[in-house]
């Protein structure tokens with residue numbers, strides 16, 4: 077696919093939005109209102125909601141670009157037929173990602189889909205195989221993988237071995253969603269809409285463990301052994317979800333271990349959400365939010381510290397958005413920061429953990445084999 081050019085012959089990537097909710101608004105803000113951070117030109121040319129042209133029009137009113145006025149559709153089916161759309165951003169609820177992404181892929185559109193890619197591994201595998209068959213770009217929008225701080229942490233740990241060997245990773249990701257107080261139609265408390273700590277938030281600590289321990293050359297790309305446990309809630313439909321979930325991962329080859337805790341019933345008591353140590357007394361600490369890290373600190377045994385600032389204004393989607401632009405420009409069908417295999421690995425891992433926790437989603441029925 078070639079990227080369109082504007083009236084000044086500048087290449088512009090033309091986005092279509094399927095879903096006009098909360099994260100769609102944050103993503104749109106960075107896309108069209110954070111030009112100071114972008115290397116490339118982006119435009120929103122179409123927005124669709126599942127059932128309301130008016131709501132789509134209200135969204136386009138908020139985020140019309142400088143040189144165009146996005147089309148507003150009252151159905152996803154209409155948007156995916158729009159020839160002006162180069163790439164589709166999917167941001168509805170996790171259980172709807174599968175059908176929505178499939179609709180766009182079948183229409184020959186490239187897709188960037190919010191995390192978690194799907195509810196389970198079979199859905200993710202079906203979409204990856206379809207994208208490869210259609211030869212279109214497809215990626216999970218796991219935005220932290222595009223942050224410079226991730227590459228720096230990998231370089232320090234894997235190349236410079238600043239913490240030595242035999243790494244231990246501790247992550248505490250807390251964010252009070254007040255799920256017990258929300259109305260039943262909220263995705264944070266309704267299991268049918270994807271509610272649950274593991275799939276909504278736990279995928280962040282699991283992603284950190286993938287990029288810091290799984291990707292460590294000493295691990296040799298060997299999958300970890302996994303154990304997990306959780307505190308659960310029952311929603312108004314009598315479906316059960318997890319709200320505070322602990323996962324340990326052991327990597328036998330590199331003799332590394334990860335201890336991860338994700339809780340959606342409380343706010344953090346510290347900004348230092350991630351710590352790595354090894355066999356030389358040096359600690360690598362990442363501070364900020366698990367989904368929006370800001371500083372990396374090396375704490376040395378002599379009491380000294382080295383602080384690296386990776387803070388940015390705007391939300392931070394601009395890293396991911398420009399990476400997608402480069403993939404489309406180079407006719408790549410997946411992003412090197414999050415290859416299809418990494419999204420599939422994540423869904424295999426969360427399926428394995430959900431099996432241990434005995435947590436299922438109504439959407440699991442789609443691929444349940446008897």
Ligand SMILES: NC(=O)C1=CN([C@@H]2O[C@H](COP(=O)(O)OP(=O)(O)OC[C@H]3O[C@@H](n4cnc5c(N)ncnc54)[C@H](OP(=O)(O)O)[C@@H]3O)[C@@H](O)[C@H]2O)C=CC1
Nearest residue numbers: 095096097098099100124125126167168169170190191192
């Ligand atoms: N990357 C990040 O930092 C974040 C990612 N996310 C991810 O984005 C996705 C959406 O989250 P968020 O924006 O908070 O969600 P919202 O609750 O804002 O809803 C998003 C969209 O889902 C659809 N939707 C809402 N309610 C229903 C319903 N009852 N039945 C069917 N569809 C419904 C609507 O789509 P429509 O407009 O088409 O009607 C809505 O606009 C999730 O998968 C989440 O994991 C969320 C927050 C942060």
Ligand SMILES: O=C1OC[C@@H](O)[C@H](O)[C@H]1O
Nearest residue numbers: 191251253264276277367
């Ligand atoms: O991706 C996310 O990051 C922050 C959380 O507030 C949100 O629920 C989750 O989907």
